[in-house]
Amino acid sequence: xxxxxxxxxxxxxxxxxxxxxxxxxxxxxxxxxxxxxxxxxxxxxxxxxxxxxxxxxxxxxxxxxxxxxxxxxxxxxxxxxxxxxxxxxxxxxxxxxxxxxxxxxxxxxxxxxxxxxxxxxxxxxxxxxxxxxxxxxxxxxxxxxxxxxxxxxxxxxxxxxxxxxxxxxxxxxxxxxxxxxxxxxxxxxxxxxxxxxxxxxxxxxxxxxxxxxxxxxxxxxxxxxxxxxxxxxxxxxxxxxxxxxxxxxxxxx
Numbered sequence: 001x002x003x004x005x006x007x008x009x010x011x012x013x014x015x016x017x018x019x020x021x022x023x024x025x026x027x028x029x030x031x032x033x034x035x036x037x038x039x040x041x042x043x044x045x046x047x048x049x050x051x052x053x054x055x056x057x058x059x060x061x062x063x064x065x066x067x068x069x070x071x072x073x074x075x076x077x078x079x080x081x082x083x084x085x086x087x088x089x090x091x092x093x094x095x096x097x098x099x100x101x102x103x104x105x106x107x108x109x110x111x112x113x114x115x116x117x118x119x120x121x122x123x124x125x126x127x128x129x130x131x132x133x134x135x136x137x138x139x140x141x142x143x144x145x146x147x148x149x150x151x152x153x154x155x156x157x158x159x160x161x162x163x164x165x166x167x168x169x170x171x172x173x174x175x176x177x178x179x180x181x182x183x184x185x186x187x188x189x190x191x192x193x194x195x196x197x198x199x200x201x202x203x204x205x206x207x208x209x210x211x212x213x214x215x216x217x218x219x220x221x222x223x224x225x226x227x228x229x230x231x232x233x234x235x236x237x238x239x240x241x242x243x244x245x246x247x248x249x250x251x252x253x
Contacts, residue, residue, distance in 0.1 A: 005164045009100065012171045018179050022059045029143055032157050032165060036062045038070060040178065043244045045136045054184045054231070055245070057176070062144070066120065080106055085140035086128035088204040093158055094125045098188035100207060116190055121147050124154045129168065130173050136166035139176075141169050148173040180250040185229060188247050192226040196248045200239050 006030055015021035022039065029037055039059040044051030053074075056135050060067040063232040069075045076082050080097050100106045101114050117123070124145040134139055145154050145164075158165075180187075188196070198208040205223075209216045230241045 004130060005167055008168060009171045012175055015175055015179075018057070018059070018176050018182055021082055021172050021175040021179070023240070024169050024180045026061055028168050029165070032161055033146045033153070033167045034124075035146050036060075036066075038062065038067075038076075038142040038144070039139070039173075039176075040071075040076070041136045041137075041139040041173075041181065043134070043181075045132075045138045049057050052137065055241075056067060057181045059182055061188035066122075075116075078109050079117070080110040080114065081127045081142065081199045082112070082140075083140075085127055086138070089129050089131050091162075093151065093154050094110075094123075094127070094157065098123075098151060100118060115193065125148055126154065126165070128169050130170070133177065139173055143172070178246065186230065188226055188229055188242065189222075192229065193242070193248050193250060194233075195222040196226055196239055196242050199223070199235055202244070211218070 008024065012021050012024045015024060015145070026037055035153070037060065040050070040056060042050040042056040044055050058067075058071040060071065062070065080100065081094065083192055084092065101111055104111075106114065115212055117248050118167045120210060122144055125214075126143040128143070130139045130141070140176065153200070158162075165247040193213065195208055202212070203211065205216050223238070226242070227233070227238045230238050230245075230247075232238050232241055
């Protein structure tokens with residue numbers, strides 16, 4: 001059974017976009033009863049937050065209204081599972097959340113978040129917290145059990161398919177780390193990426209203008225627009241941030 005996952009791992013490794021990698025993994029998760037999936041990645045984590053949400057990557061197969069509530073409205077930050085993935089590496093089913101709720105050991109804000117989730121059918125599932133690539137990066141995956149599935153059902157699926165699910169989840173995550181991150185910010189244009197790439201190579205504005213066959217004023221314009229798109233003050237910061245987001249040396253759109 002575990003060998004069946006090997007071709008899928010190869011297809012994920014060959015994916016050319018974040019959405020393609022996510023969709024391939026999602027097909028496998030759905031087959032095990034997890035049609036609703038949330039994934040989040042930040043490279044700008046601080047001690048108390050994930051950084052600016054506009055710089056984070058959020059992917060979801062949930063209905064749009066829940067995706068907006070969960071990500072855009074910051075609901076995830078009030079859940080006990082967010083606390084768990086923020087301080088742990090590994091995977092866990094959500095049975096402990098229900099047990100903590102019944103025991104009254106959850107903070108009031110988290111308890112209300114659990115009850116709110118339960119009212120809309122988000123009850124059982126699995127959370128995966130990926131190892132960080134730096135002290136400022138963090139990524140996690142939430143697999144929400146399909147309606148009608150109980151904690152016992154999830155435990156049975158997890159006991160039987162844990163290794164395969166983890167292998168696909170980790171391959172998806174590692175592939176996404178290699179690809180340009182699609183955040184809520186305006187993406188860089190091909191020209192903006194090109195000028196930042198030449199700056200990263202140590203070229204001056206005059207050098208870049210000569211290489212690209214444009215005026216220095218046009219180079220400065222592209223650099224200014226790139227700084228605005230990345231929400232930074234200096235070109236050096238734009239190069240650093242664009243590199244973290246895998247945006248500079250991406251294939252031309």
